[in-house]
Amino acid sequence: MSGIRQVFGDERLHTAFTLYPYAFNETPSAGSAQELRDSLPFHEGNHTLIVEEGGRTVATAAAIPAHQNLRGTVMPMAAVAWVATHPAARRQGHSRRLMRQLHSDMLDKGHWLAALYPFHPSFYERFGYIGLPLNRTASFPPEGLASLLGVTLPGEVVWQNIHDGFDVYRAFHRRLLSERHGFTLTPDYRAVRARDSADRWIATATVDGEVIGLLTYRVDGYGGCLRADELLYTNALGRALLLQFLAQHAYQVSQVVITVAPDEFPETWATSLTVRTATESAFPTSPPLMGRLLSIDALRGARCGPGRVEIELVEDELLAGRYLLDGTGGTIAVSTTRGGAETATLTAAGLSGLAYGVLDPIDVVARGLGEISAGAARELRALLPPRTPHAFGKG
Ligand SMILES: CC(C)(COP(=O)(O)OP(=O)(O)OC[C@H]1O[C@@H](n2cnc3c(N)ncnc32)[C@H](O)[C@@H]1OP(=O)(O)O)[C@@H](O)C(=O)NCCC(=O)NCCS
CATH class of the missing domain: 3.40.630.30 (Gcn5-related N-acetyltransferase (GNAT))
Incomplete structure (x- = not known):
């Protein structure tokens, strides 16, 4: 299997950047090599990953270390961008593997949230992302x-x-x-x-x-x-x-x-x-931003209503586990204490929808993103009331 590695500085030019113009721009274009060189400083701190085969870059993905406000708390957020695979290497799972690696690397660096503009939202929903309202x-x-x-x-x-x-x-x-x-x-x-x-x-x-x-x-x-x-x-x-x-x-x-x-x-x-x-939601030209929690810690200390619920997070390698979310003190306390609370089963996308305030528990169930009893829905609604995220600030 081909390996994934991180690239830095000018090395991006003859690795990751070889895939950018074809995937994202009008091509061919005489000026694109110079434009890419000129854009290097704007990628300086990005976490850029590539997949190589025979010394040639066949796929890439990157994350910009950004910040986002989630219910009043500011935290590091990985802004995923420049996900591209060489046309001859598509549908072989490269992007899927890159996304997994990117999530785990960015979480290791302290990013509790991730966001991206999707080409194909259902692919990213399976990766735990939920669509946010468009401006x-x-x-x-x-x-x-x-x-x-x-x-x-x-x-x-x-x-x-x-x-x-x-x-x-x-x-x-x-x-x-x-x-x-x-x-x-x-x-x-x-x-x-x-x-x-x-x-x-x-x-x-x-x-x-x-x-x-x-x-x-x-x-x-x-x-x-x-x-x-x-x-x-x-x-x-x-x-x-x-x-x-x-x-x-x-x-x-x-x-x-x-x-x-x-x-x-x-x-x-x-x-x-x-x-x-x-507003128009269309793919890939006018996609709404999608966001997800990379860690349950993103909810710790968030301002909330007086709900208390035990959630089981499933189908996600980063979030999988059972947690008690207790908002009776005015901010969310997260623990692994068992018993004594209504329970809900959630996918990462379901939890993300509730955390960003864009889904009601009923929406989570209706969209197949979790199983929530009436009692747990009541608690979740009190704990994470609806909010409208202002997803301003494109990268
Ligand atoms: C989108 C792109 C990055 C996918 O890369 P890839 O390496 O082929 O992706 P994978 O093989 O890992 O596929 C992962 C899943 O994505 C989805 N997917 C990928 N390409 C798709 C397509 N053309 N149509 C529908 N679904 C697609 C599928 O669910 C696929 O899983 P499956 O093959 O098991 O059905 C690649 O087609 C590309 O470079 N496109 C142009 C640039 C672009 O749109 N980038 C994305 C910006 S968010």
């Missing part, structure tokens, strides 16, 4: 927000090139990581791509010197479109200031297109705003 795209003419301009709010919005505002941008992302369930922060060596490409404006809403809202965006031409990334804010004032800022672009651009969280309602931003809010 929405809101499109509207900026004059639809004109009514917001008549009011003077405390605070101000300033804008600058992201190259100059990069430190503010990173600091705000770090703050949201600590506050928002599901929020993801990539490591510095990847985040600097935003600064180096310098192809964005950054608008920051501040009050008393504190940043409370942030928006990165581009204007694609006079009368064209203002294309904004994620609408990020810590409170309603931050959002209102940024919406006022967008309103100021009336008749400069004809459309604003902006990414918003799954539980944002743009139709409530202003009276009679004409807005289209949409």
Whole structure:
């Protein structure tokens, strides 16, 4: 059987990277060798694995050491990416073996969560992943927000090139990581791509010197479109200031297109705003993020409701075992104590769905991801109430 090994630094160029252009880009392309070389620094801290046969790389997978907030606790998360197999070596189990190795390596390095954008979700569901809600795209003419301009709010919005505002941008992302369930922060060596490409404006809403809202965006031409990334804010004032800022672009651009969280309602931003809010889940072009727990420790100490349940985790080599989850103290205590509690059997994907707050126990059963009695469902619902993860922060 062919071996798996980790590659580092420039070695990636003639190993893992040989598979990237064909798998992920428009090919053939004259510039791709140079583009790959230029991208090396952005892979520096990645955990990159390859499968070799006869000295040639036939498959690869990598993980970016990121962080994610799960129910209020920030922890290391492995962002799995660049899973690719040479066309002649596909369907021989290479990706399957690479994923197993990647999980175990990243867990050894202290990553309790993993996330990825799937090409084929059922493959990853068998690996313990569950789909998270997709962000929405809101499109509207900026004059639809004109009514917001008549009011003077405390605070101000300033804008600058992201190259100059990069430190503010990173600091705000770090703050949201600590506050928002599901929020993801990539490591510095990847985040600097935003600064180096310098192809964005950054608008920051501040009050008393504190940043409370942030928006990165581009204007694609006079009368064209203002294309904004994620609408990020810590409170309603931050959002209102940024919406006022967008309103100021009336008749400069004809459309604003902006990414918003799954539980944002743009139709409530202003009276009679004409807005289209949409999302599309499609594979492999527009996949929702999937996430999983690599360790039960991810739940230890999480804020929770007053439930108490014994779970048996099955069909997963990392999580397999029996655990008592006790939330009667306000945070989850995990132990291997037996007896005296309602019991449920869960797959890793079932547990992950409950932990991220995107599945009700009934959904877990309906999707074949576990067996849960009515009593255990009641306890799980109290312990892990529904949450909407804000899976912002692409790598
Ligand atoms: C997707 C890809 C990485 C799979 O690699 P692979 O080494 O062939 O995968 P494996 O042989 O380990 O297959 C694992 C399982 O994935 C699923 N799978 C793999 N390729 C599939 C395909 N084309 N269609 C449907 N399912 C597929 C199957 O469930 C398969 O198990 P099975 O063969 O027992 O049915 C490879 O086809 C590839 O490089 N594609 C282009 C890039 C890409 O899409 N990467 C994934 C990004 S998340």
